[in-house]
Amino acid sequence: ESQLAVLKKQLEAQLSTLNLGNQGVTEEGDAAEIQIRQIEDQLEKCRIVSPISGTVLTKYAERGEVTAQGKPLFKVADMKHVFLRAYVSGDQLSTVKLGQTVKVYADYGAEDRKEYKGKITWISEQTEFTPKTIQTRDERANLVYAVKIAVENDGLLKLGMYGEVKFN
Structure with missing residues (x-):
């Protein structure tokens, strides 16, 4: 009976360790999911989309060129x-x-x-x-x-x- 009690305690300890390990993996997965969403958001912000449809009258920057935030890239007219x-x-x-x-x-x-x-x-x-x-x-x-x-x-x-x- 004492050996059975020891085995039960060991089983409880193993289950507790396993649950703690699962929580850590779940939290790491959540952190990775947040990082993925942040990167997807950054990629979405890298795509330039004109707020209106129209004709490009003047281009101020070329494709692949590095530009600053707020700098106009082109002039569009409807x-x-x-x-x-x-x-x-x-x-x-x-x-x-x-x-x-x-x-x-x-x-x-x-x-x-x-x-x-x-x-x-x-x-x-x-x-x-x-x-x-x-x-x-x-x-x-x-x-x-x-x-x-x-x-x-x-x-x-x-x-x-x-x-x-x-x-x-």
């Missing part, structure tokens, strides 16, 4: 929805309102023009001097209001193109 910046005089301002539908004409050469539907999305609160690049048939006013007009692009409109607006 070419499907473009904005025309137009200027209206104080006299015209009373006929212009937000959400108004207008006709936009894009210049495609000497006499070629194409008509697009546009919608006024922004009107400046302050006047500014007429930009030097604005060339209108009428006499230019000294002070004008800037207006942004949203235009759906059919693929033919490019950034920097000149156009004309007819307010309805």
Whole structure:
């Protein structure tokens, strides 16, 4: 009976040692799982994804190049929805309102023009001097209001193109 009691105590000690060893292995496995998640997170942060779909206008860095956090890598424009910046005089301002539908004409050469539907999305609160690049048939006013007009692009409109607006 004493040998049986000794064997029972040895069995309990072995089971206790085994449980402690299992806990250690489980904790090591949990630590390894945490390390794996951290590395996966770091790898995910290494992939560069543009927040918008569009056309790359300018590349500031090349593939494989080391860069700093916060440094721009490229300039992207949504070419499907473009904005025309137009200027209206104080006299015209009373006929212009937000959400108004207008006709936009894009210049495609000497006499070629194409008509697009546009919608006024922004009107400046302050006047500014007429930009030097604005060339209108009428006499230019000294002070004008800037207006942004949203235009759906059919693929033919490019950034920097000149156009004309007819307010309805």
